[in-house]
Amino acid sequence: MSSVNRVVVTGTGVVSAFGRGTDAFWQGVSSGTSAIRPLTGAYVAPIRFNNGAEFADYVPEEHFEAKDLNFMERFAQFAVIAAREAIASSGIEFSPELRESAAVITGSCLGGRPIEEAGYWELFHNGKNRVHPFTIPLSMANAGASHICMEFGLEGPSYTISTACASSTHAIGQAFWMVRSGGASMAIAGGSEAPFFLGNLKAWEAMRVISKDTCRPFSLERSGLVLGEGAAMLVLETLDSALARGANPLAEIVGFGMSADASHITQPAATGAIRAMRGALRDSGLAPEQIGYINAHGTATETNDRIETAAIRETFGPHADKLAVSSTKSMHGHALGAAGALEAVASILSLRCGILPPTANYLTADPNCDLDVIPNQPRKTHAEACLSNSFAFGGLNAVLAFKTYV
């Protein structure tokens, strides 16, 4: 195997507030439909916000046998469901050799903490002296990757990255580099998250960054993020192996850049975002002028959107006024460790289908966010290449570059 392979995406799988499947997700985001709705859980009453992007109709028993559900928290279930679809849609068939060298790299911020929460409640409040015996294997953040490996018998390099809101962008980027360098023959990469449990909702409430309204990225009226849940997985393989088996690449993944702000634990710094975007461009060999679309981090916090706008302007110079930027978080919510993977799917399909998803819920222009943010209505435009930005709390940044495969 040569040391520098071209890497393509040949399959995608999605679980989101739009339900199961890439089609439902893409139909939603490419039409500008927001899946943000009132929360359905019993925890709603004592919380200061009441909207989220939940997969409200999810029925675990439709996807797993009861004996398997005992060993899987919601986020791990989402990871496996997304991986099943990604693998099926890629049409890839696993030979023993391929299994042995296939990587599984996932991102998750919270893992399966709800089982910990339930156990601690019993300990602290109900006088119980023990927790569920599977608390560790259910809660560990790598459970999603492990269950994917077990279901498909994948035995290559596998691990989980936890960099808050950039987790799955880091995961996809690492998997891309691994396949490009020949360190893995192919990879399943993405992320999953299930953040709707009381302790976590209370923690976000206390950060005072959740909108009580809805998610309005880049809009003057923006008042914070709205949480979302779900998973997205990609099948990455070398262009040569994809073509050899007659697969149809959805897009080429061409660049990955990462950086640390080294500045503040929650306030983003434009310098870090700029270096991550420049890193992805440099890694891809693309000229900035070839980028027609950026799927922004776009959380709809006052600070992120202002700083991200400034960072895009600094990175692209005059070309910043020619490219289109949108935040699909306005529709699928902020799925934390799954956000980057959901947005990678949106980016790939925007190139593939020639439709740029809009920034939904947009009201009034903010002079501090003066880019073409595709307000509310999708746009039929064939971009040659795009970036997908993820800037995590903690100042850890990851950016992917995708190119149309023709």
Add this chain to the structure above:
Amino acid sequence: MIATSKRIPIESVQPDSSFESLGIDSLDRLNILFDLESEFDIEIDDAQAKQVTNIHQMVEGITQLLEAKSASSPAE
């Protein structure tokens, strides 16, 4: 409360001290809001909290919330 949370001398916190001059950043603000809500058993609205930039405004805001609280609690 602010002096303790920021680990600065209590004398440095004066009514006209701005949060900026005390080196209070966004995370410090969250900490202070949390302490104030616990200390006075009140709920401070996000949007109102964002308007507050100095100690004087903070004290005024808390006073109003406490007055509203005692007005709404039943007379004994």
